[in-house]
Amino acid sequence: MRVRRLVLSAPRTFLWEEEVLPPPGPGEVWVRTRLSAVSVGSELSVVEGRASGAVYPCPLGYQTLGVVEAVGEGVSLTPGGRVVTTLGHASGGLHSASTVLPVPDHVPDRVALAAILGEETHKGVCKVDPQPGERVLVAGVGLLGLLTVFNLTRRGVRDVTVLEPDEERRALAEEFGAVALPPGGLSHDSFDVGFECSASPSGFAELLEHLRPRGRACVLSDGNWGTLSLPPAFHTRELTVTASSDGEDYAAYARWLWDRADPLLERLFAVTVRPDDLPGTFRRLSTLPRPVSLVADWTGEA
Numbered sequence: 001m002r003v004r005r006l007v008l009s010a011p012r013t014f015l016w017e018e019e020v021l022p023p024p025g026p027g028e029v030w031v032r033t034r035l036s037a038v039s040v041g042s043e044l045s046v047v048e049g050r051a052s053g054a055v056y057p058c059p060l061g062y063q064t065l066g067v068v069e070a071v072g073e074g075v076s077l078t079p080g081g082r083v084v085t086t087l088g089h090a091s092g093g094l095h096s097a098s099t100v101l102p103v104p105d106h107v108p109d110r111v112a113l114a115a116i117l118g119e120e121t122h123k124g125v126c127k128v129d130p131q132p133g134e135r136v137l138v139a140g141v142g143l144l145g146l147l148t149v150f151n152l153t154r155r156g157v158r159d160v161t162v163l164e165p166d167e168e169r170r171a172l173a174e175e176f177g178a179v180a181l182p183p184g185g186l187s188h189d190s191f192d193v194g195f196e197c198s199a200s201p202s203g204f205a206e207l208l209e210h211l212r213p214r215g216r217a218c219v220l221s222d223g224n225w226g227t228l229s230l231p232p233a234f235h236t237r238e239l240t241v242t243a244s245s246d247g248e249d250y251a252a253y254a255r256w257l258w259d260r261a262d263p264l265l266e267r268l269f270a271v272t273v274r275p276d277d278l279p280g281t282f283r284r285l286s287t288l289p290r291p292v293s294l295v296a297d298w299t300g301e302a
Helices: 040-047 114-128 143-154 167-176 201-209 232-236 250-258 263-269 275-284
Strands: 002-010 013-020 028-038 063-071 082-085 092-096 136-139 160-163 179-181 191-196 211-219 240-243 271-273 294-297
Touching (some): 040 275, 114 143, 114 191, 114 240, 143 167, 167 179, 167 263, 191 201, 201 211
Parallel strands (some): 136 160, 160 179
Antiparallel strands (some): 028 063, 028 294
16 A cells, blocks of 8 residues: 655655555554644654754654554454554554554544543653642643643642643633633742643743742653753752653553543644645744644545
């Protein structure tokens, strides 16, 4: 089967690569892409050449929902079933069956897309482990921040506040269960736990300034728009800062998410483009305002 994939041959230089895939071997599954989601901050940093460690040529994307087309020997998945993968912006691909996440019939496509980044933010939540009665502050509610709020509130954390300059994102954060304020809107420093999701040096500094002595913070953002520096509050309040990147158990998180398939999650992926529009879309994303995320719809691909 012939597939194509969006690749950066260099910063801001897009290329479509094509290849013919062999039939799936033992333990493999062939998946045809239905939707691929853009993680705006992370992918834009690669597009613009700001991502440390990026090696070109570099494929783009990782949150993908597709349909099983064929399976190899020993695979229990059924052709026609939906799965979440980390294929990225490609029309299809071969996977080890153990790495794809089967999606139950009751879970909408765009809710299922939250499984990958949802687990990655959930791992960060577990690292700093907010306790009952603790106050939590989230800096920035793009896709990372909103999934962080979702994970916190759906696991019983009641006191969640977000700092976000965009009015529409603040409104969405409130629907997820947080109190939402613009940067500079807090007049006191009384939070126990913080999550850096803004990718902004000023947002990170403001987050730490609002933590109590011995407060805990987790940096979830990558593709940061500048260096994240530790302000004086880090030392004077003896704060702890950790980081979280890839998830640990995507299958376990997916099972948890399927039981909480909140239609509100679909609004994280409300903007739709065609695959051929992705290069131009990334160029437009270099200026504000930006959507929380967007998806490329591959269903018209042969």
